[in-house]
Amino acid sequence: AQSVAQPEDQVNVAEGNPLTVKCTYSVSGNPYLFWYVQYPNRGLQFLLKYITGDNLVKGSYGFEAEFNKSQTSFHLKKPSALVSDSALYFCAVRDQGFKTIFGAGTRLFVKA
Amino acid sequence: DTAVSQTPKYLVTQMGNDKSIKCEQNLGHDTMYWYKQDSKKFLKIMFSYNNKELIINETVPNRFSPKSPDKAHLNLHINSLELGDSAVYFCASSQDGGANVLTFGAGSRLTVL
Numbered sequence: 138a139q140s141v142a143q144p145e146d147q148v149n150v151a152e153g154n155p156l157t158v159k160c161t162y163s164v165s166g167n168p169y170l171f172w173y174v175q176y177p178n179r180g181l182q183f184l185l186k187y188i189t190g191d192n193l194v195k196g197s198y199g200f201e202a203e204f205n206k207s208q209t210s211f212h213l214k215k216p217s218a219l220v221s222d223s224a225l226y227f228c229a230v231r232d233q234g235f236k237t238i239f240g241a242g243t244r245l246f247v248k249a
Numbered sequence: 250d251t252a253v254s255q256t257p258k259y260l261v262t263q264m265g266n267d268k269s270i271k272c273e274q275n276l277g278h279d280t281m282y283w284y285k286q287d288s289k290k291f292l293k294i295m296f297s298y299n300n301k302e303l304i305i306n307e308t309v310p311n312r313f314s315p316k317s318p319d320k321a322h323l324n325l326h327i328n329s330l331e332l333g334d335s336a337v338y339f340c341a342s343s344q345d346g347g348a349n350v351l352t353f354g355a356g357s358r359l360t361v362l
Binding site: 169171173175178179182183188225227231236237241 | 352
């Protein structure tokens with residue numbers, strides 16, 4: 138069965154510093170991997186996805202993620218964090234069908 | 250124009266009541282979903298419809314009944330509401346295919362007293 142793990146409940150970074158939000162996955166076959174962001178009292182918004190090809194995927198708002206097949210990881214990164222990046226981030230995996238499974242979420246707190 | 254819209258946004262009701270949440274998407278997507286987000290923000294898929302056909306039905310009490318009158322609409326009816334049903338319910342849609350992105354509605358916060 139496919140699954141996604143986000144080992145950190147919360148990540149704290151100072152504004153201007155690089156940030157990393159971790160994600161590992163377990164899936165049979167080729168994974169389709171996603172990152173979504175949720176701001177307070179809002180629905181989830183798509184950030185980026187990995188299907189195939191280049192292991193470094195660039196997405197919205199300056200975010201990028203690195204796919205690592207040997208470590209089954211798909212960590213979200215940003216070179217320089219903004220206070221406005223503070224939100225709840227979800228990693229997700231989708232199989233060849235229609236089911237998208239989400240991780241438990243990681244709360245990112247960026248301090249000014 | 251809102252891509253995925255849900256109504257109502259907030260719903261407060263008593264235990265034992267029956268309530269419905271409606272969802273509509275104007276993206277022309279073929280697949281629609283209901284997700285439940287609990288108080289710890291954990292997201293769990295409940296149902297999915299593809300062109301009005303039920304394709305995902307997770308382990309959900311049969312008090313929950315989805316209905317898709319057409320591919321642009323997916324409603325959720327809940328009978329005999331319980332305290333544990335309190336959550337935020339999100340509707341989402343996507344095009345066919347495994348790599349397609351989910352577009353979410355803003356959520357419907359259900360509080361059962």
